Amino acid sequence: MAEIVLDKVTKRYPDGALAVSDVDIEIADGEFLILVGPSGCGKSTTLNMIAGLEDITDGELRIDGQRVNERAPKDRDIAMVFQSYALYPHMSVRENMAFPLRLAKVDNQTVNQKVDEAARILDLTQHLDRKPANLSGGQRQRVAMGRAIVRDPKAFLMDEPLSNLDAKLRVQMRTSVSKLQKRLGTTTVYVTHDQTEAMTLGDRVVVMRGGHVQQIGSPQFLYEQPANLFVAGFIGSPSMNFLPATLENGGLSTPLGAFPLTDRIRLLVEGANAPREVIMGLRPEHFEDAALVDGQSTTFEATVDVLESMGSDKFAYFTVEGETATSAELEELAADAGSADLTDSGAQIVTRLSAASAAKQGTPLDVWFDADKVQLFDPADGRNLTYSG
């Protein structure tokens, strides 16, 4: 078990690409830390630097207070689970899991005992003598985990370990990984590009973008207090709705209509030195069918484009006429989600209404939103003007 500190860590590849820039992360002993961000943002590079598979260009990596920049992977006592699992195809499951112990010259009896125990935890006992080629995807994934846990390393590093599994198995394995980590209490750094995994698994989440850390915090904190537009748009599913808005006379004029700012938000915005033109963000659950709310101060009427009833809630999609919010962050998020040119006319809004709502597809609906949950962002640099963390 160990505490891992990344101190201004930078990685520049030989071809000049700056993959990771000035990353500062302190990972506490026993913590489950998630690195999340779109593909190419430098997550794997960061993980590989912790592992020792990539050199650190600049900055310092400390494990338990000791600088380890120059240590070979084998001298760092860290285990890694690869996205591809990287099982040794010429070895049986037992030999695969025993490999780290054999290299450490552990005696036969202890090896067998540890492998058997790991196999029992991971439900692999009846597969110990098979070759990886004869296992299912989920079983291979568990062997990879087994190989990591047999030798009680100081830390686990996992690079998108579940991304090759099908959706159902992924959810199942997500729970097992989480349980396993709690049970072993080993410091774990887990890389994923899936925000759902990030939200459900980690004690703390690091959101990265283009080699820079955007924000570090507990999943709930990132969800409620995103530091900028990128984090706001990346965390949460369905994601936050963004609309262009103008700050004037202590109120906000938006495509949903003009309304006064609540006192709380006004104070924050004044303190943040906000520009006139801003981007307003509202999460889907902060909307409601106006018929179900008392004291409807902030409402708008729009036609329901699509209605998805999930039983417990209803998701209603609207198109709001007028401009759409634009910024570099939003474009990057849209590109990452693969929805870059879906915006034909007006902005799409997703709302989560309670199951009691009478909303119908194709008919107009009065929708209320919680004005105190509005978040405002500076379009120029993306910072959250209503951040109070």
Place this chain on the structure above:
Amino acid sequence: MAAIGTAAPAGAKARWALIDILVVVYALVPVLWIVSLSFKTKETLTDGNFVPRSWTWQNYVDIFNTTEFIRALVNSIGIALIATVIAVVLGTMAAYAIARLEFPGKRALVGVSLLIAMFPQVSLVSPLFEMERGLGLFDTWPGLILPYITFALPLAIYTLSAFFREIPWELEKAAKMDGATPAQAFRRVIAPLAAPGVFTTAILVFIFCWNDFLFAISLTSTEASRTVPAALSFFTGSSQFEDPTGTVSAAAVVITVPIILFVLFFQRRIVAGLTSGAVKG
């Protein structure tokens, strides 16, 4: 439905079986013919029977009674083995670099080796003859080993780099994370996975050297370095009027045996798809 479902594959199976049999027969009949000739007596040699009427070991006894053949066999084995070992070792290093590393001139290297493989060997025979005579290599083992390596290397590099590209290099990283030194990672993970490729290449290169006639006949003049394919063409009967067909056939059978042994010996190691299951699911 079920009837159609089973009938179609059965029909396809029969068709494939027929095609397979045709191919095998086509390939094996000449070989069996040679074997048959080698066991015939001088009198029945030309009787046209596929199965000899009267069997004899005489042809085999004859060839092993001449130093000519035994010397040639020793030359063949020695030259082919040495050339194979050198070509495979050099080829392994080159292919590893091509599969694993980015370096300036990589494309040029691959292009040049392809060029060598395509170069018509017969056009090189005269210059090689002159050069080897000038250098004192003519009619020596190195005189054959060198051109064999030259022409086997492109083959080796090609086959090996195709194999090496199939090895998931993440395995090497995994081994490092599991606590292996680079040497241990190579010996315990990479080498076992590369072995089938190396053995396959070794067999191909060995067969290439073993079967060569062009260089063997042009760059040798005595028993000092003449290999079996060349020596065969010098076979005569015990008198010059005697037909050497029987002894040539026996010699041909004898030189096929090492190839078969070579392949059988390494076959166990050439397990196709050994790397499957290393990654993904």
